[in-house]
Amino acid sequence: MKFNPTLTRKFEEAPNTFSFFFEIEGLTSWQPGQFLRYTLPHDNPDDRRTYRWFTISSVPHEGVVRLTTRLAPESSTFKQALFDLPIGSVIEAEGPKGDFTVDNPVENHIFIAGGVGITPYRAILLDLEHRGEPLNITLLYMNGDQDFVFKPELDRLAKSHPEFKVKYFISPEQIEEEDIRQSAPDLQKPIFYLSGPEPMVEVYEKTLLDMGVPNEHIKLDYFPGYE
Numbered sequence: 001m002k003f004n005p006t007l008t009r010k011f012e013e014a015p016n017t018f019s020f021f022f023e024i025e026g027l028t029s030w031q032p033g034q035f036l037r038y039t040l041p042h043d044n045p046d047d048r049r050t051y052r053w054f055t056i057s058s059v060p061h062e063g064v065v066r067l068t069t070r071l072a073p074e075s076s077t078f079k080q081a082l083f084d085l086p087i088g089s090v091i092e093a094e095g096p097k098g099d100f101t102v103d104n105p106v107e108n109h110i111f112i113a114g115g116v117g118i119t120p121y122r123a124i125l126l127d128l129e130h131r132g133e134p135l136n137i138t139l140l141y142m143n144g145d146q147d148f149v150f151k152p153e154l155d156r157l158a159k160s161h162p163e164f165k166v167k168y169f170i171s172p173e174q175i176e177e178e179d180i181r182q183s184a185p186d187l188q189k190p191i192f193y194l195s196g197p198e199p200m201v202e203v204y205e206k207t208l209l210d211m212g213v214p215n216e217h218i219k220l221d222y223f224p225g226y227e
């Protein structure tokens with residue numbers, strides 16, 4: 001489906017990380033964890049061109065489509081155009097698509113996030129809570145600094161849902177095999193989700209497979225374009 005989202009609000013989540021809120025007529029439902037493809041024509045686009053995919057970091061019941069992204073020091077022309085976009089602007093989007101979704105909330109899940117790769121997890125967690133489902137999830141969340149995006153919401157969820165656990169890792173500290181084993185003593189049981197920059201997702205996919213996690217228990221969400 002094609003849509004014409006209207007930008008209604010921008011919000012700084014953390015230094016250089018912003019959420020953009022869009023009203024999208026006709027898009028009232030999606031599965032948390034899915035994404036949209038946005039087209040943003042602008043003058044002199046670079047070789048990365050004028051479209052990008054972004055996970056919907058909001059939940060249908062919030063009544064708004066939210067994308068959350070970082071502005072790099074030398075960012076693409078697309079990102080510059082997005083960050084300069086005036087409130088009220090109308091752009092193009094297509095979707096929603098993707099199967100980085102939770103099928104059975106009763107099962108145990110291990111969510112691994114790198115940086116802005118937290119976006120699908122916010123949507124999934126808040127949706128499960130809204131639907132009164134259990135949050136049978138351990139979230140292992142790595143970031144380059146202490147400014148973890150969505151931390152207040154994640155901490156609130158962990159306080160109100162004892163079955164939900166979140167552990168933070170600030171670079172150079174990384175998620176090690178031992179952290180994964182502590183969260184999942186039986187590696188054959190949980191469903192593992194990996195979301196973040198493409199190189200990080202590749203490394204942890206290999207780690208999980210080497211540890212003996214069944215391939216069919218690993219779900220991936222690659223964010224290309226980040227190093």
Ligand SMILES: Cc1cc2nc3c(=O)[nH]c(=O)nc-3n(C[C@H](O)[C@H](O)[C@H](O)COP(=O)(O)OP(=O)(O)OC[C@H]3O[C@@H](n4cnc5c(N)ncnc54)[C@H](O)[C@@H]3O)c2cc1C
Pocket residue numbers: 035046047048052053054055056068069070071072073074075076077078079098116119120222223224225226227
């Ligand atoms: C399914 C899916 C979901 C996604 N969800 C999200 C999401 O929720 N949030 C999110 O932030 N991203 C998400 N992404 C990734 C997103 O689509 C972009 O690829 C990513 O944000 C990088 O954006 P950018 O290419 O504009 O580079 P930037 O963010 O502007 O820059 C990233 C790095 O690339 C360098 N760079 C920038 N332009 C160029 C260039 N022309 N040539 C060489 N190097 C360059 C920069 O210096 C910087 O080091 C998702 C991708 C997919 C496929």
